[in-house]
Amino acid sequence: MSPFRRPSAEPLWRDEFSVFSDDERYVSRRQFAKFLVLASLGMFVGNLWILVRSWFTRKPVYPAITIARADEIPVGGVKLFLYPTPKDQCILVRTGADEYVAYSQKCTHLSCAVFYSAQHGRLECPCHNGAFSVRDGSVLQGPPPRPLPRVVLIRRGGELVASGVKIQAEVERG
């Protein structure tokens, strides 16, 4: 049996739209197999796209921006700010007298805005009940696949300055 299709003596239309039910079963299976191969091509192209993005994406340069005065937020209080671009909403939480943490407000599941739950002491996503640790942004429960990106904070006198964003791999590398 040859692996390649032999040219048929029948015209294409008669070959593809046979009046015989036995032949029709072959045609429908072959067409479904063709659809599966096209889906496989789509997956492969998707993987190639990720590969190209990983090769050509440069590390972004983050500006240093003053986001709040240290005494402006009470312990357990929050402040929302935009960093590094005006489209990126972030959340600053004062967890102790001299402890501040800031994260991207986009849930890593489907990008809903997370909020700080002082009652549970964690960041929660209202869409699918995801929860993140306020200490390090790690996932505590729910569908989010990754920790929240962490905003790097610097204390300059009485001001809090955002100076970068670290995603999971960068946080683990230190």
Next chain:
Amino acid sequence: MAEAPEAGQKKGLTAIDGAMALLVVLLMVQIWLLTTALETFLAGYRVTTLPAAVVSGLIFAACIGLYLFIDGVDAERRHH
């Protein structure tokens, strides 16, 4: 001894069904590879993207091979 046409048809359909089942399994592995590669890339790990793309390419090549097999069986059984 020559094979009865009906028996040949049935054997061909069984072979095609088996190949299609394998295609579906390969596609599920490829979907898993794609989602895993995307998740790890978004988490900042870049070492996984190359192996994922290579394995995905190999699976795509295997899918083409299976399709050619199905096409061959189809031609063999219907046009003999």
